[in-house]
Every structure is written in C-alpha cells, then in structure tokens.
Amino acid sequence: MTSPTIEAVTTSAAPAPVGPYNQAVKAGGVLYCSGQIALDPATGAMVGNGDVEAETIQVLSNLKAVLAEAGCTPQQVVRTTVFLADLGDFAKVNALYAEVFGAGVSPARACVEVAALPKGARVEIDCIAVLG
Template sequence: MKSSAIEAIETKLAPKPVGPYNQAVLVENWLYCSGQIALEPSTGVMIGNGNIEEETRQVLKNLMAVVEAAGGENSNVIRTTIFLTDLNDFAKVNAIYAETFGQTVSPARACVEVSNLPKGGKIEIDCIAWLGNKK
C-alpha cells in the first residue's frame, strides 16, 4: 500500500494527541480512531472530576468529533472498544453510550476493565468506522 492511501484526520473539536499518534487515520473507506479520554479539546483539562457519566459524555463527544471530521456520523461506526477502570460503571456507561448509538445499528463492541488510563481517566473509547457511503 502506498503511503498516499493513508490520511491523518485532525480536528480542533477533539483533544490534540498526547503522544506520537493521530486522532484518526483514514485508509480508503476505513476510519481507525484513536482512543479518546475526557479531555476538553480547547484546554486539555479533564472533564468530570471522576464522575463516570460526565467523562463518558465527553469521551463520546470527542470521538464523534473525529468521526465527523472524516465525513462520518454515528451510523458509520461499526466497532468500538471501551476501557473502564471499574466494570461496576458498566450500566451507567451503557445508558449514555445508547444515547449516541441507540438510534442506529449498534456497533460491535468490546468492554474491558483496565488498571489505569491516561490523565487518571475512568473511561477511554476507540472505534472503527466504515465511510464507504460517504458523500
């Protein structure tokens, strides 16, 4: 594959990467989004003060901003991975997740508990989206 077939996706509506990676990479019609945590894009400050509902809403807002920057929407997301520092938050996260993905075919998904996340976050979500029907 030629490197020109790979396009970095970047938007100011999501936090800048905190390392040597892109917010997302578009390869043909496939969008691979890096994990998002609850950073406020313009300040880089964590949102929620440890409140899982507030963090989840910010994470999904950041993630969807990246998908939209590539020309997609929530219905284009086909796979997500949710990383939680406490699986006891699973039901609360599911309720908020359904606000973003409940009106369409819900993406395939994995959810795992991890010992720690960047910046002390309680949740991180990444995704893969298919933009084949992109205009």
C-alpha cells in the first residue's frame, strides 16, 4: 500500500504561520487548514483591536485565501472548529460565519470556549475541505 502524497499549501494572501506548521496540508484528496487568527497577511499584526467582529472578518478572509490557494471554495469545507475566548461572542461570530459557510450544505462544526488564543485573539477557526 502506498502512502498518500502530502503537500504543503502556502499563500502570501494569508498570514505566515507563527510556529512550525503549514497554512494547510493536502493529503489523500483532503485539505486540512490550520487555525487562523486575525493576523493581517501583509504586516503580521493583529487586526480589530479586540473587536470580535473585525477579527472574525479577518479570520474568514485568511481561511478563504488558503482555500483558494488549494483550489477550494468554502462550499467544499466539510468540518470546522471555532475557538472563542468568550462564548458570549457566539452570536456575533456565528452571523459572520454563516455569510461564508451558510450556503448549500453547511459544514459540521464544533465551537468551544478556550482560556486563551495566540496573540490575544478572540477567535480562531480551522477547517477541513474535500479537494476536487
């Protein structure tokens, strides 16, 4: 049995990783996107000044850029995880999330409150998409 081809996906339209990982990895017909926080791809600085809606817009923009680099659209996403620093932000984040992932069959999803996120972010989202 041969191992699936594993390929890193990298784009300058999304922020560079802040650790030893890739923006996404293609393997066996599946795209695994790393979590995105609200980093500006050009500067690497956090955007939003603590405004969860501004952060969410940037997070979704970053994810869409990674998906596009891999030849995917949000409609090919089958699973997401939403990490919130405050579950009280759920409704605000959910409304913006629905604008990107609400058409057609919405992805399966988990949403959890966490004690902290990198760089003081209020929201982080990762996803898995099918290729093709």
